[in-house]
Amino acid sequence: MASGEKTLNEQPQTDNGRPAWVKVLIPVLALGGVGVTAVLGFVMVFFITAWFGNPLPVLGFDQSPVQPIAFPHTAHAGSELLFNDDGSAKMDAEGKQLTGIGLDCTFCHRTVTDTNVAGIPPVETCVTCHRVIGSTQSEPLTLLRTIGLGDDPGPIQWKRVHRLPDHVRFVHEPHIRFLTDVGNTHVIANRDEAAILAGTQSDGSVLAAVTCSTCHGDIKSQTQVAQVEPLKMGQCVDCHRKNDAPTDCTTCHF
């Protein structure tokens, strides 16, 4: 056999006598193993978090989507001091730090006490105040253009934050009716004694706005609304059981 020729048996040898392709394979497998473990781990974390609470905010499961208009609930519903995004205090023209104006939730979400849905206010509702308050004025379209939604804005397409599956029928009205009723304040979750006290009427019932936090969390402190409660069936059923509400399946599923 002439020198320089290689036979099929003559694999390139490494120091410890293994073929070169094995040498490549080991790190590939090792990395692959790590990769697979990572992916599986991620999937597990995803499912576990999704099972017990809200899923990880990936693949469209963001609990706090960016809205077409950066509407701050802090300024409207809250009554605390306001800050800009960079942390500096938000000042008015006279150099005084602004506070939220503390609107009642039902000021904008008007149908919540009567019907299925809380209701997203039309732009006209915004204009009612913004004709005189803030940096924008006059008609709904002008307001939307000023906010930067283009020349031909049309309706605002808000992104839904709190949503239930298609086979669930949730009606706000009876929940608000129950929570506002005399003697049921202990059911209101995340409760802020001061707020409840402030919202208690002379007959012992409370204002609707105090009850929202039970499921929606402290919206008035959120600049971008996020879903904080998992709103899973278990949560609904627990509460229904505790408070003698119907637990028949067709209460919500039909």
Add this chain to the structure above:
Amino acid sequence: MVTAAERVSSHKWGMAVDVDRCTGCQACVMACQTENNIPLSTEDIYRQKRTFAWIRIERYWYGDFPNVKARFIPIMCQHCENAPCEPVCPVFATYHNTEGMNVQIYNRCVGTRYCGAGCPYNVRFFNYWEPVWPSTLRNQLNPDVTIRSRGIMEKCSFCVQRIRRGVREAAQEDRDLVDGEIQTACTDACPTNALVFGDFNDDNSRVSIMSHDDRKYTHLDSLNTEPNVVYLAQIDATGGAIGEHE
């Protein structure tokens, strides 16, 4: 103080069907179709004998020409107290609730079709296909009723969406329900008032009164299913004519 749960379960919903009044006009069938987002029964589905009809009109022939008679009877889920469909469901997707209704929970259903096989009235329908509507027709779909996807069993719900709403609105106004206030789509539509819906727990309701009529009978009562749908027998004023039927 009545709790919310007691308020709901204080009713026993049921229907009374006066067969003597039924003309077979199909108004109930169409009204049900519209209200409950029932998938369209295409020509192919008709040929496969898998037609969706939560309420249907059955037609029977009696006698021979010229002494012949076509008679009609509307048949929907009988909401049996003693329902053969219920014990066979392995996942409790169908069960009897506290209001006298046999309910079907779509999100629990895994599509074994045991209930369909168990039902002697043939009023359960299985979605062999994903229901499809052209996008424009989807504008009509009723948002109060879940669309059943492929692999789910469905049937007459006594228009539970209307019951829930009626009960809730009465509670909201803090008053008792009035008989006739809650109507299902079919009873609403029926021109001759052959179909009547109401609460059997209310002694003065029309269904209660009809259920004490001399002509009252229940469909396949030898099976002891104890339906919550009662029928009033058809009257034959000409005598005889009780013959064979198909």
Add this chain to the structure above:
Amino acid sequence: MKLSRREFMTLAGGSTAGAVIFTACGVPADELLVEAPLDLPEDLVNGIDSWFATTDDSGLGVIVRVMEGRAKKIAGNPDYPINLGKQAAHTDTALQALYHPDRVEGPMLRRAKGQPLTPISWDDANGLLEQWMSDAEGNLAIVTNPVRGADAKIARDVASAYAGRLVFFDPLEQGVLHSAIKTVFDQNRVPEFDIAGAHTVLSFGADWLGTWLSPVRYGTKYGDFRGGDHRGFMMHAESRMSLTAAAADRWLTVNPGYEGDLAISIASVIVKDQLVPENNISAYTANIPEGELEKWAPESVADRVGVSAELIKEAAHKFAEDGPSIAFGGGSAGAQTNGAFNLTAIYALNILAGTIGKKGGVQFNPAGAQGLPDSATGASFETWENELSHWRAGNVKTVITRGVDLVHGLPRSVDVGGALDKVDNVVAFTGVLDESSEHANLILPENSYLEDWGLDVPEPAPGYEVVGLRQPVVNAPLDGETRARLYDSRNFLDTLLLAAGSRVSVGSVKEFVEDTVADLYAAGRGSVTAGDSRLFMNGVLQRGGWWDVGASAATGTPSSIPSPLANAAGPGMSELDDRVEGHVFTIVPFAHQSLLDGRNASTPWAQATPDPITTVAWATWAEINFDKAEEMGISEGQWIKVRTTAGEITVQAYPHPGISPNLIAIPVGQGHKEGIGGRYAEDRGENVLNILVDKKESETGALAWAATRAVVTKAGGSKELPKFEGDARAIIRPAEHGVPILIVEPGQSAHDAQEHNHELHLRFISNDE
């Protein structure tokens, strides 16, 4: 492309993973949007429904459930006097007509006959229409379905502004009925039949519980007739088992065209046996020559009428002795060459019953409020022949059609298509393209009634003045993604008014409606009371109309009537051609339960509604007698050829026992060619109207649509009929009598009947073994 194995595996793996991820996380983005509109009317709150009252296109008051501007459900308007909250099988199909995927999207122009349609703008279309209408001064024809109220008034105004004419078209016309009512009662409107108050109902030919005039109104009355303190007795004479025949206690299987003879024979028994008071008999016989009536003695007519003498006598006794009684008829009884005689003879029976204007009898209707047109019927076939000859001669420059499909609805012999092609400008207002639109130069998309204003004067009216109000209840349907309008449709009359400009004093339909309602307010009576005219209008809008229970017509029994025998004649059936190889049948066309005369054929719900008698859906079938079919060797689903001198159709047979052996009954409504009538109706079934022979009713010139004879032969082959029957199989066999329909005799309890049935059943089982 050539794939290596490895590449294939990689791609397959990738796409599988992709599919899994996208299915798991596939939440359609647009379903997660909540729209905040610019401004929000109170009645359009997101997620909240509102019910609006309006009037549908068949004269019923309806309420429409609307959410976010979209119609979800139509139900009867409980306030409206005609239907009292009830509805028909076809009521909800208007939703699908509104959101039909094949609805015409915008105006289209055909530049020359035979060329394809091209989209044009509404501005151009309006310009053309204006031009064509003024070009046609003196020879303009506007053709619509029979309309009343504001529609009729405005359409007539527009037609007369151009010295043109308004012609109504109805494939199964009721002209003979109107003429008979005029002869017997001297009334211009169809009277109210108080079925609920009657103890005995005797009807002829008209399927009044199925499709005739206002089945919903008659249905509500029928319910009371059956369910009151006294269960009424009902007899129905018709040659096929219709819903009405099925509901009757006694079905009289009259031969087609002999309904008049049957009615007079019943009268002859009543007169001979003096079963009713003398006054009634003398009023009835005032103009009948002595001894004439005896020629109709049951024994002499039984054979030709097809009803036994005993049954005729029974009917006479029931009718005369268990009053109040009412007799009425129409439909196929009037659609004969002797139709006017038949119907006159039928309605004259009410004079013998002596119930005219009384409870349980015929009650007259007052004229329409505010002079609104209160009655409409299709022009007679004779008028149509004349009209078409004008078209064919080129005398008519512009024809405007709306809500009618002339090519589909008229017999082939008159060649409507050919006549339309001779007209310079044919404008068709339509929802979905139909057979006639093939001959139109300009297609204009028309609003659904859910998008329109209007006033209707219902017919039949309830015996007092009623004005139904129609209002737009939905927003224009939008595309889900682009938010663009799906259909650029407009109101038919508003478009005509725009073109007519100052020639017509009415500005728009809405304006006309508002003015008329203001006049009603000024009249200061009726169901709505309000402090000012604006509140009054709101009241009328909320209730879906206005009515005045006090404004009824005076009804007096006529002291004498023209002799019902004056024009007595047998029916003249169509000729047969020389080649008779097969069995001869008389064709009975009938309106389909949900498609009606075909106007609902485009909607899938109407198509999928099973016919009550045969349970067939989605197809055209031919009903023939069970025994006759057996004799001919025809079984269910077999293709049979039905040939008349005007043409032939091939349909599937449905043999059943409820039809005379010499008849073949075929429903109307299907038979659209490929590409016509929308995706749900195209290329489906056959159109029986096209093969009818043009026999005319002798007095009114109406089409005798039930007088065509046909030769029926097997066409070879068969196919399973799409039918509901057999879908719900009976589990328990053999079933007892009384399952599922328990039948009791009057006074018998369900329990007794069941015991009796059970005994029979046990005997049956033991014999079996």
